[in-house]
Amino acid sequence: MPTQLPVRIVQNPSDGFRRLPHLETSEPDLRVSLDLIRGDRIRARMSGPALQALRIGEHRADLAASPHGIRAAAARLRGRWKEVLVDHQPVDGQGRALIGRQRPYASSADLSGEPEEDLRKVLTELTRSGASLLFNDLLGGDDRPTVWFRTYLSDVLSRNEGLRIRFDSDVLHLPWPMLCLEPEDSQSLDGLFARFLGHRHQIEHTGDAYPSFAYRPLRRAANSRSWFAQWRKSEGSRFLRWWNREAQAAVSLNHDPQVGVKTRAREVAAVLAEGTRYAERTTYDDLVRALEQQDLDEQLMYFWCHAEFVSNMSEPPRLAIKLSDGQLFDGHTVHELRAPYREIPTPFRPFVMLNTCYGGVPAGDGDRAFLGRRLIEYGAQGVLGPQIEMPQAFAAEYALEFITRFLRGKDTAGRISHDLARQFAARYRNPLGCAYALHCGMDARMERVQAGLR
Secondary structure (H helix, E strand, C coil): CCCCCCCCCCCCCCCCCCCCCHHHCCCCCCCEEEEEEEECCEEEEEEECCCCCCCCCCCCEEECCCCCHHHHHHHHHHHHHHHHHHCCCEEEECCCCCCCCCCCHCCCCCCCCCCCCHHHHHHHHHHHHHHHHHHHHHCCCCCCCHHHHHHHHHHHHEEEEEEEEECCCCCCCCCCHHHCCCCCCCCCCHHCCCEEEHHHCCEEEEEECCCCCCCCCCHHHHHHHHHHHHHHHCCHHHHHHHHHHHCEEEEEEECCHHHHHCHHHHHHHHHHHHCCEEEEEHHHHHHHHHHHHCCCCCCEEECEEEEEEECCCCCEEEEEECCCCCCCCHHCCCCCCHHHCCCCCCCCCCCEEEEECCCCCCCCCCCCCHHHHHHHCCCCCCCECCCCCCCCCHHHHHHHHHHHHHHHHHCHHHHHHHHHHHHHHHHHHHHHHHHHEEEEECCCCCCCCCCCCC
């Protein structure tokens, strides 16, 4: 008869070993996947600790919606934010624009002084469109699996706040933070803000942009060979300067200095440069020279410049950015510069803030050459950017708050972006924080190494 023997572990050979920090991940509370099957059908899948478990392990439904229709509805929603919110124009009794009140929602990040009734009307339209895209366009249908899927998703999204949610799809990305819960009895301003998914939860978008292998040492200044070599070459203050430099975060500002000169853009640049190894690039050639380096090792890359969709012959338009010289830089350029290192371990693992118009919009047709997608494919931890034509005043304010917190190294990108969406809503009555999208990188955090020497 088998007997269970007592076991006492007296030695653990693997004690003290753990995975490299950039390989550690945490399971999200909720994961929603949209897959294309048979070319033109959408299969929705949903799982995670926040959901009631099923025997099959996940909730699943084949939706009646078409991919083309959903992409068109998503584009319309992004356009509505521009038309209804950013371009909002107060008028007098005769319908004429008020003098001195040209597009007030675009000229300031603080909307707390604006008439509440006007803002409530704008938010009512945006929440109605956001809820319709989610529950009518995407999850509309009366078959039993779709009804159950819609019911469970609505319940978990509305019953909780602060969930870590991953929306995953190879070719169907929606502006998830801008989508909304269905209306309740209360239509107060706070109640309207609370319906936006980006206001309620941490959200990241993921897809098939599989990052190449990248190696980042746990502690740069702890590399024994480099430490010993520098010690032999230098003494005293020279060595201390090298040690402290290696402990600093490496960041870059890639920008057009003429963009947003009347905003807080200069303050953002000052925050980036304080106590860091700081690089500034203002031209296409500067950016190309940096990205073609195999050993490019920056923890934060910040872009502040113009962006536009450029015609691509018979193919869908591509997103391109322009620095001060006006030359176009796009995802194809990233591919040309980084492809030689695809199979080579490199330290290229930045978090990228692409603070340009449409910087957070993925390719609606699954174009792998889209700028943010290419950066992630070649090693970026994540890309954060707006999904609409963002007013410069708000974009600079948002960047100042995000970068200041991110550089402290205490909070993740997902936590910060979620907090800012709520902060701008509560303090400034501005919903534009929900227009920023995070592609991968929900758990990305700045690696700050204390030098320990002065």
